[in-house]
Amino acid sequence: MSLQTWKETFYEDIMNMKEEKRLSDLSCAEHTLKKYQGLLPENLEKHGVGLFGRALREKNLSYVELLATGEFDFSSDTCSFCLKHYNFEYQITECGNCPIGRISKPCGGNNKENTWYQVIFTKDPNPMITLMEKIITMCDSEGKFQLGN
Numbered sequence: 001m002s003l004q005t006w007k008e009t010f011y012e013d014i015m016n017m018k019e020e021k022r023l024s025d026l027s028c029a030e031h032t033l034k035k036y037q038g039l040l041p042e043n044l045e046k047h048g049v050g051l052f053g054r055a056l057r058e059k060n061l062s063y064v065e066l067l068a069t070g071e072f073d074f075s076s077d078t079c080s081f082c083l084k085h086y087n088f089e090y091q092i093t094e095c096g097n098c099p100i101g102r103i104s105k106p107c108g109g110n111n112k113e114n115t116w117y118q119v120i121f122t123k124d125p126n127p128m129i130t131l132m133e134k135i136i137t138m139c140d141s142e143g144k145f146q147l148g149n
Helices: 003-008 014-019 024-037 041-047 062-067 080-084 100-105 117-124 125-138
Strands: 049-052 055-058
Touching: 003 024, 003 041, 003 055, 014 024, 014 041, 024 080, 024 100, 041 049, 055 062, 080 100, 100 125, 117 125
Parallel strands: none
Antiparallel strands: 049 055
């Protein structure tokens, strides 16, 4: 197993989702849930990968091998919610419109209270998994997040 098999199992490229117009709040939450389930210890072990800061990479690689295999970055670059809420005119992500930012602390920056930061720096994906499960229950039948649910 490898980083490639991890990606095949737990990560769909968000640009495919955008091109196919599958960026509803519900589909973004399901995408994020699956991605963070990939950080559960049994899944990391199965694929021979580990989280180093915000980078997921194969374990026990030399520097040259790492350059060849690459890494997966847990950042706005791989977040379906960030893509959905990106304002191309102003070149910023509008976190206030994102379900994560609406019911929790917005991701990003060095805010140690946000869920992303907790996951990355404790290596415990459960806070994000729990948050995504909550967001999924707050989506209506059309996949739109409803704060009042």
